[in-house]
Amino acid sequence: MPYATIGGVKLSYQVRGAGPPLVLLQGQANDHRWWDPVRADxxxxxxxxxxxxxxxxxxxxxxxxxxxxxxxxxxxxxxDELGVRRAHVYGTSMGGRVAQWLAAGHPERVGALVLxxxxxxxxxxxxxxxxVRRSLAQPDRAAAGRALLELMYTPAWLxxxxxxxxxxxxxxxxxxxxxRHLAAxxxxxxxDALPAITAPTLVVHGTDDVLNPAANAPLLAGRIPNARLRMVKGARHAYFEEFRKVASPLVLEFLAGSA
Structure with missing residues (x-):
């Protein structure tokens, strides 16, 4: 299993596919399997x-x-471990927050950006x-888990x-x-850093997302120079999976046009 190391910390990474490099960044407290349902796209x-x-x-x-x-x-x-000097970056949820710092602080390393x-x-x-906070913090962990699922996906999907x-x-x-992830x-x-982003940027959000409220999408798009905004109608937080047939082509078209 390949690893990169920074400050003595080993980081497991995974590479799939062929073509220009695209970094996929998942949400809080998740490993790379977050992307399993759509990675093939x-x-x-x-x-x-x-x-x-x-x-x-x-x-x-x-x-x-x-x-x-x-x-x-x-x-x-x-x-750096892979020898990749520049890559497109697609970050979702907390991964989008990470991607913001990457694009703002290291513009030479980011091609196109999707948040x-x-x-x-x-x-x-x-x-x-x-x-929403109360539903996730309830002492009945099974009920809290169900609440999280319903914030990610619609009842019909589940x-x-x-x-x-x-x-x-x-x-x-x-x-x-x-x-530690929650605190991060x-x-x-x-x-303050968002106006420094120079990468072509697409902001995507589900219209029915209340876990990370949909109102954040126009905020990001308005703060990042020349960013585009696309809202996925009816989608909750995991728009990229449940609405895969809409979201993946949307992102792929943007990346192709930003090459």
């Missing part, structure tokens, strides 16, 4: 690069503070409502797709690593 045209965030999958799990900016440096370590179901965070970002669902967290993560995502604030 992109691996047909691109060399897709994923990695397990520190704290997840086969990567090391140091019990120390994590940040979205730090995760961006981890991405660079993986690209899915993401947020600028901080004082300017729209936070999920207290009702009725015909019983799982396993790769988007609801790495089940093998230690509890401390989950807390909650501490994200890229507002």
């Amino acid at each position: 992109f691996a047909a045209a691109y060399t897709t690069v994923t990695f397990d965030y520190r704290g997840t999958g086969h990567s090391d799990k140091p019990d120390e503070p994590y940040t979205t900016r730090g995760f961006a440096l981890d991405v660079l370590a993986v690209l 899915g179901c993401s947020s600028p965070g901080g004082a300017h970002g729209f936070e999920r409502g207290n009702d 009725a015909t797709h019983p799982g396993p669902h790769r988007t609801v967290g790495d089940p093998d993560m230690p509890a401390y690593a989950r807390r 995502s909650a501490g994200h604030d890229s507002w």
Whole structure:
């Protein structure tokens, strides 16, 4: 199993497909399997690069503070290990937050940028409502898990797709690593850095996403120079999976036009 190393931390990475490099960045507390349901859509045209965030999958799990900016440096370590100087980047959820730092701080390393179901965070970002927070924090863990699934997917989808669902967290993560991921995502604030992004940028979001409120999409698109905005009607947080037939072609068309 291949690894990149940064500061003594080993990061497991995965490469699939052929063509120009495309980095796929998953959501909070998830490993690379987040992308399993749709990865083939992109691996047909691109060399897709994923990695397990520190704290997840086969990567090391140091019990120390994590940040979205730090995760961006981890991405660079993986690209350096692969000898990739420039890549397209598609980040969803917390992965979109990581991608923001990557594009703003290291513009020479990013070709085109896609930010899915993401947020600028901080004082300017729209936070999920207290009702959503309560549903995820309820002491009945089975009920909390069901609540998370219903924030990711519509009831109609869940009725015909019983799982396993790769988007609801790495089940093998230690509890401390989950807390570290939560803190990293909650501490994200890229507002001041967003105007520095020069990569062609597409912002994608589900219209019915309340886990990361859909109002964040126009905020990002308005803050990043010349960014395009596309809303996926009826989609919740995991728009890229449930609405794959809409979302994947949308992203692929954008990437092809940005080459």
